[in-house]
Amino acid sequence: MVRRLFVAFAAVVAAVASLGAQAPAPSQPLDWDRLRPEILERYRDLVKIDSTPGRETLVVNYLKEVLEAEGIQTQTFAQDPDSANLVARLKGNGSKRPLLILAHTDVVPVEREKWPVDPFGAVLKDGYIWGRGTKDDKPVLAANLMTMLLLKRRGVPLDRDVIFLAESAEEADTTGAGINFMVREHFDAIDAEFAMTEGGGATLDGTRVTRVSIGTAEKRPTRARLVATGTAGHGSVPRLDNPLLHLAAALDKLGRWETPMRLNDTTRTYFERLAAIAPPERAAAYRTVVDKNATPAALSNAQRYLQEHDPPSYAMLRTSIVPTILKAGVGANVIPSEAEATLDIRALPGEDIDRFYAQMAEVIADPAVKVVPIPALRPASPASRIDSEMYRVLEQVSQRMYPGVTVLPGMSPAASDQAQLRAKGIQSYGIGPASTEADALNYPAHGDVERLAESSLYPFVQYVWTVVNEVAAHK
Ligand SMILES: [Zn+2]
Numbered sequence: 001m002v003r004r005l006f007v008a009f010a011a012v013v014a015a016v017a018s019l020g021a022q023a024p025a026p027s028q029p030l031d032w033d034r035l036r037p038e039i040l041e042r043y044r045d046l047v048k049i050d051s052t053p054g055r056e057t058l059v060v061n062y063l064k065e066v067l068e069a070e071g072i073q074t075q076t077f078a079q080d081p082d083s084a085n086l087v088a089r090l091k092g093n094g095s096k097r098p099l100l101i102l103a104h105t106d107v108v109p110v111e112r113e114k115w116p117v118d119p120f121g122a123v124l125k126d127g128y129i130w131g132r133g134t135k136d137d138k139p140v141l142a143a144n145l146m147t148m149l150l151l152k153r154r155g156v157p158l159d160r161d162v163i164f165l166a167e168s169a170e171e172a173d174t175t176g177a178g179i180n181f182m183v184r185e186h187f188d189a190i191d192a193e194f195a196m197t198e199g200g201g202a203t204l205d206g207t208r209v210t211r212v213s214i215g216t217a218e219k220r221p222t223r224a225r226l227v228a229t230g231t232a233g234h235g236s237v238p239r240l241d242n243p244l245l246h247l248a249a250a251l252d253k254l255g256r257w258e259t260p261m262r263l264n265d266t267t268r269t270y271f272e273r274l275a276a277i278a279p280p281e282r283a284a285a286y287r288t289v290v291d292k293n294a295t296p297a298a299l300s301n302a303q304r305y306l307q308e309h310d311p312p313s314y315a316m317l318r319t320s321i322v323p324t325i326l327k328a329g330v331g332a333n334v335i336p337s338e339a340e341a342t343l344d345i346r347a348l349p350g351e352d353i354d355r356f357y358a359q360m361a362e363v364i365a366d367p368a369v370k371v372v373p374i375p376a377l378r379p380a381s382p383a384s385r386i387d388s389e390m391y392r393v394l395e396q397v398s399q400r401m402y403p404g405v406t407v408l409p410g411m412s413p414a415a416s417d418q419a420q421l422r423a424k425g426i427q428s429y430g431i432g433p434a435s436t437e438a439d440a441l442n443y444p445a446h447g448d449v450e451r452l453a454e455s456s457l458y459p460f461v462q463y464v465w466t467v468v469n470e471v472a473a474h475k
Contacts, residue, residue, distance in 0.1 A: 030150065032462055039461050040129075040454070042066070043142035044122035047131040052109050056168035057084040059105035063145065063166055072152050075189065079181040083168035087189045090151055092158030092472060097193035099390075099472045100163045100426065101148075101464070103141035104170030104178065104198070104417065107133035114448040128443075128451040135452055136445030137198045139433045141166060142457075143464035150465060157474040165190050170417050179417040183424060194390040194471060195421050196464070199412060199430020202402070203437060204456070209402040211277075214394050215430020217266045217383030217411040218419060219319075219346040222353045223374040224360075226250055226341045230368060235333035241368060243339040244328050250369040251323055251341055257363045259318045259356075261303065262348055263290065266383050266409040267316050273408050274313075282310065289317060315413040319347045319356060342374075346413055349383045378415050381422035388427050393470045401463060431467075433460035 051059045057078070064074045067088050078084035083106075092098070110119040110132050117123040119132045128134075148164050150156075169178035182190055199215030228250065230241035263271075268290050275286035288294045288302035306314040321343050328339030347353055357371050364371070385391060386409045395407045410430070418428040433456040443451045 030462075030465070032458060035146075035461075036458055039142065039146055039458060042145060043138060043457060044124075044129065046138045046142055046145075047122035047129065047133055048120055050120045051105050051107055051133070053106050053169065053172040054080075054082050056105040057082050059141075060084045060086045060166060060168075063088075066145065067148065067164075070149055070152055072148060077182060077186050077189065079177040079185075080168075080175055083175065083177040085168055085178060085182055086164075086166040087186075088148060088164040089189075090148065090158060090162045090164075092160040092162070093474065094161075095474075096160040096472075098161035098163050098191070099468065100165060100190055100192035100195040100421070101144040101468060102165035102167055102190075102195060102197045102417075103144055104137045105141065105166050105168055106171050106178075107136065107138075108171050108446050111448065116449065119450075124454065127455065128453055129457070130449070130451040132450055134450050135433070135435070135443070136450070137170070139452060139457060139460055140198050140431070140464075143461040146461050147465045147468050151468070156469065158472050159474045160193070160472045162468060162472050163190055163192060167417065179420045183420045187424065191424075192426055194388070195418070195426045195428040196390070196394075196431060196467065197416075197418060197428065198432055199416050199418055200410060201432035201440075202398075202405075202434035202456075203440075204434045204453075205436070207455075209405055209434050209459075211406050211408060212398040212402065213408045213410045213432075214391065214398075215412055215416075215418065216386055216391070216409040217264065217349050218381065218416055219315075219348060219411065219413050220351070220353075220376065220378060220380050220419065221415050222345045222347045222351075222356075222376050224343050224345055224357065225372045225374060226254075226343060226364075226369055227372055228339045228366075228369045229337060230335070232337040233335045235331075235335055237335075239335060242335055243337065243368065244335075246366055246368045247326075247328065247339040247341055250364040250366055253363050253365075254321050254323075254343070254360065257321075257360075258303070259321065261289070261299075261317045262319075263317070264349060264383050264411070265386050266411045269386060270316070270408050270410060271313070273406055277406050281305070285310075286313070312413060315346070316411050319345065319351050320413075321345050321360070347380070349381060349411075351380075353380075378419040379423035381419040383411065384422060384427040384429060390427060390429060390471050393467055394429055394431070397463060397466045397470065401459065401466070431464070433457060 049058050067074050072088050074088045076084045117130045123130045167178040200213045202209045203211040228243035228247040230243040271286040271290045275283045285302040285305045323341050324344045325342035329336050398407045421428045
């Protein structure tokens with residue numbers, strides 16, 4: 001009898017404990033070890049969906065089912081029914097403006113023969129999860145999804161709404177069905193004070209995270225064509241107005257032109273912090289570019305050094321011009337009347353691009369060569385603040401999770417969907433899971449083969465959860 005009573009009592013305790021595990025009070029810390037199987041399963045579910053462009057609705061269907069099964073209402077918005085977007089919102093008390101957590105659902109195409117495993121198998125091998133999208137962007141999507149589920153299960157009281165957006169068409173945004181459509185047609189559904197999405201990351205040195213990079217700004221693609229014109233004629237008769245010669249001279253002048261160097265809060269802080277951990281020679285170059293008293297010669301040397309040894313840092317210093325396509329000629333014995341080059345120009349935030357084009361024309365100084373702007377696909381976007389509440393939380397959570405870590409704000413030389421959000425006044429920050437430098441190099445986003453260390457997945461979800469709580473939860 002006593003024994004039966006004890007068994008019954010134990011069963012009640014176990015039932016209460018398991019209830020507690022499902023929905024502990026918001027103040028109780030989460031048991032991250034117990035959450036691992038669920039995190040892994042949901043992340044693998046997402047990787048297993050082949051969501052190459054035009055198939056994003058498959059991900060939306062999955063998310064809708066998972067969120068609604070736990071009582072979180074969703075809305076879908078589709079310009080193209082195959083590339084729908086999904087929004088879910090957990091309401092706060094309205095005392096602060098919303099936080100938007102977003103991720104894109106599409107992945108870039110695969111060349112199957114280059115993969116050692118099924119690119120949509122989410123295969124677990126050697127401590128990694130392998131598959132297209134394992135880095136870009138399904139870790140962020142899975143972390144955002146887990147964060148929504150946990151906020152709801154625990155009934156976390158919120159000062160701000162937390163808005164979840166799964167957006168389509170980021171990788172091949174020729175249709176505009178993703179962020180462009182959402183910003184243009186349904187901005188009310190995603191308007192927020194802060195946003196958090198891909199665009200940052202963390203660096204593993206062995207098993208220790210030594211660097212966290214938070215994306216706060218990006219350059220804007222503002223491409224142009226150089227068009228040289230002259231008189232067509234026979235290849236046996238040299239002409240002074242041969243457009244190939246004029247185009248070649250113009251490209252040579254632009255190649256030698258050092259466009260003006262300009263720092264912003266993000267890049268200044270980036271170089272200052274990097275100098276503290278870089279090897280001596282590099283550190284000296286970083287210190288020089290942020291030194292207001294550096295002599296022109298020292299500045300020039302430091303820039304040469306970076307151009308040669310650290311091209312991504314050199315690119316952060318200026319609006320850059322890179323010729324990428326040349327087109328001219330129809331036959332070996334024909335002087336064409338036109339020759340053209342395509343220039344991939346990446347403008348710093350705040351660049352007056354019309355003035356920049358005019359400066360280019362002055363540098364070229366040749367009336368036979370015209371600068372013809374190519375319409376920009378993304379808006380100009382200001383850098384997000386590095387003294388905001390959200391940035392401070394990102395920095396503090398990084399330092400707490402990875403003691404001794406260096407936190408760097410980052411300006412991407414490439415473009416992302418954060419541009420559209422920043423252009424609408426949202427302070428947007430980029431994050432990402434940790435990789436070693438070798439793994440980031442050999443298995444990168446968009447690479448032939450993509451993979452993520454399983455051991456990086458769980459802390460990343462915890463990071464996102466912690467940041468969202470500190471920014472949005474009622475204290
Ligand atoms: Zn991406």
